Amino acid sequence: MSNPLVRKLENFVRLSPEEKQALEKIAQPTRRLGAREDVARDGDRLRHVNVVLEGWACRYKQLEDGRRQVISIFLPGDLCDPHVFVLRKTDHSLGTLTSVVLAEISETAIREVALQYPRLAEALWWEMLVTAAIQREWTVSLGQRLATERLGHLFCELFLRLRAVGLTSETSCEFPITQADLGDAMGLSTVHINRTLKELRAAGLIRLRGRQLTIPDFPALQAASLFDPSYLHYERDPSVLDDD
Amino acid sequence: MSNPLVRKLENFVRLSPEEKQALEKIAQPTRRLGAREDVARDGDRLRHVNVVLEGWACRYKQLEDGRRQVISIFLPGDLCDPHVFVLRKTDHSLGTLTSVVLAEISETAIREVALQYPRLAEALWWEMLVTAAIQREWTVSLGQRLATERLGHLFCELFLRLRAVGLTSETSCEFPITQADLGDAMGLSTVHINRTLKELRAAGLIRLRGRQLTIPDFPALQAASLFDPSYLHYERDPSVLDDD
DNA sequence: GCAAAAAGTTAACCTCCGTTAGTTCCGCAC
DNA sequence: GTGCGGAACTAACGGAGGTTAACTTTTTGC
Numbered sequence: 388m389s390n391p392l393v394r395k396l397e398n399f400v401r402l403s404p405e406e407k408q409a410l411e412k413i414a415q416p417t418r419r420l421g422a423r424e425d426v427a428r429d430g431d432r433l434r435h436v437n438v439v440l441e442g443w444a445c446r447y448k449q450l451e452d453g454r455r456q457v458i459s460i461f462l463p464g465d466l467c468d469p470h471v472f473v474l475r476k477t478d479h480s481l482g483t484l485t486s487v488v489l490a491e492i493s494e495t496a497i498r499e500v501a502l503q504y505p506r507l508a509e510a511l512w513w514e515m516l517v518t519a520a521i522q523r524e525w526t527v528s529l530g531q532r533l534a535t536e537r538l539g540h541l542f543c544e545l546f547l548r549l550r551a552v553g554l555t556s557e558t559s560c561e562f563p564i565t566q567a568d569l570g571d572a573m574g575l576s577t578v579h580i581n582r583t584l585k586e587l588r589a590a591g592l593i594r595l596r597g598r599q600l601t602i603p604d605f606p607a608l609q610a611a612s613l614f615d616p617s618y619l620h621y622e623r624d625p626s627v628l629d630d631d
Numbered sequence: 632m633s634n635p636l637v638r639k640l641e642n643f644v645r646l647s648p649e650e651k652q653a654l655e656k657i658a659q660p661t662r663r664l665g666a667r668e669d670v671a672r673d674g675d676r677l678r679h680v681n682v683v684l685e686g687w688a689c690r691y692k693q694l695e696d697g698r699r700q701v702i703s704i705f706l707p708g709d710l711c712d713p714h715v716f717v718l719r720k721t722d723h724s725l726g727t728l729t730s731v732v733l734a735e736i737s738e739t740a741i742r743e744v745a746l747q748y749p750r751l752a753e754a755l756w757w758e759m760l761v762t763a764a765i766q767r768e769w770t771v772s773l774g775q776r777l778a779t780e781r782l783g784h785l786f787c788e789l790f791l792r793l794r795a796v797g798l799t800s801e802t803s804c805e806f807p808i809t810q811a812d813l814g815d816a817m818g819l820s821t822v823h824i825n826r827t828l829k830e831l832r833a834a835g836l837i838r839l840r841g842r843q844l845t846i847p848d849f850p851a852l853q854a855a856s857l858f859d860p861s862y863l864h865y866e867r868d869p870s871v872l873d874d875d
Numbered sequence: 876g877c878a879a880a881a882a883g884t885t886a887a888c889c890t891c892c893g894t895t896a897g898t899t900c901c902g903c904a905c
Numbered sequence: 906g907t908g909c910g911g912a913a914c915t916a917a918c919g920g921a922g923g924t925t926a927a928c929t930t931t932t933t934g935c
Contacts, residue, residue: 430861448771450857456774458767470760473753478764478862509717516714520722522766523702527692529773530700530818534922565882574774576923581884583922597931613694617674618722778892809912820893825914827892841901 390414391552392438392490395464396510398551398621406504413500414438414490426467426481426489433477435491437467442487443564447571448479457572459522460484460545460564464552466514485563513620520618529574532613534583537573539612542593546602547616562600634658635796636682636734639708640754642795642865650748657744658682658734670711670725670733677721679735681711686731687808691815692723701816703766704728704789704808708796710758729807757864764862773818776857778827781817783856786837790846791860806844 390411396402402410420426426437426444437444444461458479461467467481472494501508521544528537549560570580587593592608594601602608609616634655640646646654664670670681670688681688688705702723705711711725716738745752765788772781793804814824831837836852838845846852853860 446767448767450771450775452857454775456771458770470763473756474760474764474864475866476861478864479767512717516718519714519763519766520718522763522770523690523692523723525770526702526766526773527694527700529770530816531694531698566884567882572774577883578885578924579922585884613696617720620718620722810914811912821913822894822915823892829914 391440391464391554392466394552396507396514399513400506400510402506402510406507409500409504410507413492413496414440416440416488417491418489420483420487420489422483422485422487424483426483426487427477429477429480431477432475433468433471435493436471436497437481438490438492439463439465439467440488440490443484444487444489445482445484445568445572446479447482455571456574457568459518459525460572462545462548462552463554466511466518484568517618517620520620524618534573534575534579535586536612537575538569538580538583539587539592539608540614541569541573542600542602543605543609543612543614543616544619546600546605547619547621551619551621558603558605559594559599559601561598562595563598635684635708635798636710638796640751640758643757644750644754646750646754650751653744653748654751657736657740658684660684660732661735662733664727664731664733666727666729666731668727670727670731671721673721673724675721676719677712677715679737680715680741681725682734682736683707683709683711684732684734687728688731688733689726689728689812689816690723691726699815700818701812703762703769704816706789706792706796707798710755710762728812761862761864764864768862778817778819778823779830780856781819782813782824782827783831783836783852784858785813785817786844786846787849787853787856787858787860788863790844790849791863791865795863795865802847802849803838803843803845805842806839807842 389407392414393402393407393410396410427433429448439461441463444465444467445457446459446461446467447455447457449455468477470477497511501511524540524544528540532540545562546555546560549555554560566580566584567577569575570577573580575583584593584595588595590611591603592611594603608614633651636658637646637651637654640654671677673692683705685707688709688711690702690705690711691699692702693699712721714721741755745755768784768788772784776784789806790799790804793799798804810824810828811821813819814821817824819827828837828839832839834855835847836855838847852858
């Protein structure tokens with residue numbers, strides 16, 4: 388299967404064979420990690436951009452007293468550290484949720500590709516801005532949505548993001564993370580995550596067993612979670628002719 | 632007093648007189664709004680970057696049923712919409728909290744300045760990345776911090792951000808927003824904001840009366856709120872010689 | 876294939892925060 | 906000064922979600 392970064396960016400701009408090739412060349416697997424390992428720690432100086440090729444990772448922050456917040460979830464095709472170029476130290480940690488394969492791209496490699504292929508530069512901008520939009524939507528979820536809405540909203544988001552890189556079937560996808568991690572991401576206790584999952588299952592909105600999530604009726608879950616996908620900005624630029 | 636955008640960026644890079652002049656030239660006041668007005672609405676197509684010159688503004692999102700989340704607070708010197716260049720529609724609204732003076736900068740003006748002055752381009756990158764870091768920290772606050780910590784943390788953040796543009800005295804600053812807006816930003820009800828303010832006042836951590844906030848003992852408030860300012864990335868680049 | 880560890884599940888109790896419904900205070904217009 | 910409207914403040918009650926402490930199921934290691 389082709390490179391998930393290529394598949395992801397093609398949701399925004401149409402890429403030529405050379406552009407795809409250039410991207411694939413710099414996004415080759417360079418590092419493999421097990422589940423629950425740290426890629427980088429709060430305060431580290433970063434040397435390259437990490438791209439997830441396989442598995443799930445996350446940004447997180449740990450408070451002095453141990454409380455942990457998962458700030459973002461990274462799926463195959465996601466760039467983890469676009470800030471590497473300007474800021475000297477990270478202000479958060481980067482860890483794996485499952486076992487993960489990463490591409491570590493150097494600053495110069497990214498700069499060169501962006502200079503040579505302006506459309507790739509634009510696509511990378513898009514990726515960065517969508518990441519920011521997702522972060523804003525998480526702010527809304529944590530601030531306003533109830534537990535059921537919050538979880539349902541996350542399922543909708545992750546399903547669409549996985550679909551964008553070809554990792555879903557019609558109604559289901561892998562869902563390999565623990566309820567404890569879900570809790571850290573949603574600002575809820577594990578116990579309450581469990582209660583809420585039970586409720587969503589009872590309402591027939593999801594099935595979740597053994598790392599497999601099924602959303603039998605997406606519009607229903609969407610309505611129950613007040614999910615509006617426009618923040619994902621997945622519509623392809625209409626000014627780019629689509630001729631395959 | 633000089634331009635707040637210039638003052639803000641100088642917290643990161645040292646700017647030459649020409650660089651300052653170029654920045655000031657494109658960040659001139661072009662629009663004045665009253666309190667509680669919308670600058671742009673969810674779904675709008677944006678044509679320029681808005682920079683706050685005076686007053687406080689915010690990003691917010693309103694759910695179908697009326698619940699409102701303030702996603703970011705913008706102070707003088709802040710850029711509101713760096714995404715204008717790539718994404719076609721906003722996914723959130725932009726509104727004023729107080730009366731506001733804006734500079735509306737066109738895409739081309741920003742591009743030209745960034746091309747001509749690489750150090751300004753870098754400074755604008757920094758500003759964008761710090762904005763993202765602030766967003767991540769809000770995620771942590773909403774997900775993990777209790778009401779007192781959450782409010783205290785916000786006070787610490789806003790005080791430092793205002794100080795970076797010269798809008799504080801030794802221990803106090805203007806604080807012109809209502810408890811209702813504070814609630815929408817912190818994901819708390821107005822009633823609970825009020826209760827929590829009472830508690831912070833009783834603990835001697837803040838004074839807040841008539842749009843004026845005083846933090847008599849910053850380290851004390853910082854400790855009580857688990858506030859670590861490193862995410863604001865305010866240390867100036869040491870590779871840039873500082874010779875005034 | 877078995878033991879051990881990790882993850883999922885549930886119940887009882889408690890607390891932080893929301894809701895409702897007020898009252899009080901303050902700024903402003905006239 | 907008086908009257909008005911918005912913001913600040915308070916009390917009583919209720920509910921969403923946290924905590925503790927189990928028990929069960931699944932996964933992992935050897």
